[in-house]
Amino acid sequence: MISSNQHFQFGITMLLTEYRLDLVTQALRNILPLEHPADALLRQFFQRERIGSNERALVAETVFGVLRHRLFLEHACANKSATASQATPRRMALAYWIRFGGYNLREITPLLKRDEEKWLGQIKGIALDKLPLSVQAELPEWLIEKLRREMADETILALGRSMQQPAALDLRVNTLLAGRDEVLQALRAEGMDAQATPWSPIGIRIKGKPSLTRHPLFLTGKFEVQDEGSQLLGFLLAPKRNDMVVDFCAGSGGKALMLGAMMRSQGRLYAFDVSEKRLANLKPRLKRSGLSNLHPQLIAHENDSKVKRLAGKIDRVLVDAPCSGLGTLRRNPDIKFRQSPQSVAELVQKQAAILAAASKLLKPGGRLVYATCSLLHEENRAIVDNFLSGHAGYALRPAGEILAQQLIPLDTGECLQLLPQPHGTDAFFAAVLERV
Numbered sequence: 001m002i003s004s005n006q007h008f009q010f011g012i013t014m015l016l017t018e019y020r021l022d023l024v025t026q027a028l029r030n031i032l033p034l035e036h037p038a039d040a041l042l043r044q045f046f047q048r049e050r051i052g053s054n055e056r057a058l059v060a061e062t063v064f065g066v067l068r069h070r071l072f073l074e075h076a077c078a079n080k081s082a083t084a085s086q087a088t089p090r091r092m093a094l095a096y097w098i099r100f101g102g103y104n105l106r107e108i109t110p111l112l113k114r115d116e117e118k119w120l121g122q123i124k125g126i127a128l129d130k131l132p133l134s135v136q137a138e139l140p141e142w143l144i145e146k147l148r149r150e151m152a153d154e155t156i157l158a159l160g161r162s163m164q165q166p167a168a169l170d171l172r173v174n175t176l177l178a179g180r181d182e183v184l185q186a187l188r189a190e191g192m193d194a195q196a197t198p199w200s201p202i203g204i205r206i207k208g209k210p211s212l213t214r215h216p217l218f219l220t221g222k223f224e225v226q227d228e229g230s231q232l233l234g235f236l237l238a239p240k241r242n243d244m245v246v247d248f249c250a251g252s253g254g255k256a257l258m259l260g261a262m263m264r265s266q267g268r269l270y271a272f273d274v275s276e277k278r279l280a281n282l283k284p285r286l287k288r289s290g291l292s293n294l295h296p297q298l299i300a301h302e303n304d305s306k307v308k309r310l311a312g313k314i315d316r317v318l319v320d321a322p323c324s325g326l327g328t329l330r331r332n333p334d335i336k337f338r339q340s341p342q343s344v345a346e347l348v349q350k351q352a353a354i355l356a357a358a359s360k361l362l363k364p365g366g367r368l369v370y371a372t373c374s375l376l377h378e379e380n381r382a383i384v385d386n387f388l389s390g391h392a393g394y395a396l397r398p399a400g401e402i403l404a405q406q407l408i409p410l411d412t413g414e415c416l417q418l419l420p421q422p423h424g425t426d427a428f429f430a431a432v433l434e435r436v
Contacts, residue, residue, distance in 0.1 A: 028089035038334035067333040162421035167330035171204040176261040178222040200231040221288035229425030234258040243315035253282035260291040302357035314361040323372035327427025362435040371430040380429035397432040
């Protein structure tokens, strides 16, 4: 999968040529309308254009760099001193390389048209602190307006800047097959800069972006790629060995695999999802994992008969709800341009319906974790508060206390609220509900 994690710095090592500029321009022309996710469009581009690994790396870095800094680049391309006011793919690429890519004007000059050199020479001098907050934070105005209901402009700016940095590469050790120290030592022996994650006791963070999909430890199921914040959701749910557990929106199963390992492959674990394709992606991962207690199940909707037959029988339910994904902008910077107030409003309705349906699975004393990778109050605490106001048999439990029981010293208040800048993870929200 091509993603913004493939971050390289080419200012010194990558020679720019007309051919490479044309490739980047073509890729941006295909991707910038953002009719589909950027990583999928880029993958299609690479399938059509059989190009070398250096070119692929340059194209991927530039495309995701432009998406991260798009609002600034559009401002720079529309600068009054520019003879053309359009933010064309070509100009966006050139402006990105000069301002953020580590190139100097001398290296780029041979590629320039007559009117571009003076304009590009002024790009580095644009004072960011004089620009509107949306441009400084690289967040659309509609999103700024929503965030202002919850936080001050300085906090929004810090958040936006943290989202402009590429995410680290986090691994989760499969504790059914290996220990963290064993995997750490093996990776370090190969010269990788691998460190234990600060919060998750089974996480590893690797500096740089080595390709690990053919690594023997990956192929034998000893680790999976999973953000540390996502791992913490499993520790909030804290399933026991012989529990009945449901991962209600399992996707391709990363969290379900973790839950299965926490249960030592005992008990019974259902992975529900409405997407056959996503569940198909779980199959090879499940095979590697060594788990025998995980049962993927395709459902039509949250009130499917497969769900209803488990009502009142389940000890633990994870609801990693479909959401805007705005907490993952470090990896998927295109999301902020593909979401809108209207799409968020539709998601909020879906989230409320899913939480209501999933809550019926719990037996008395059972625990449900509602989680999103969103920044927005309306997708997070508002969903939980509205649910509690209409369901007297459920109570909110302090997330920090549950993590402390597992020797994880992380307390962000009643609910778990992770952000890139203080925590080094994607932005996650999670609330722990119990049926009383």
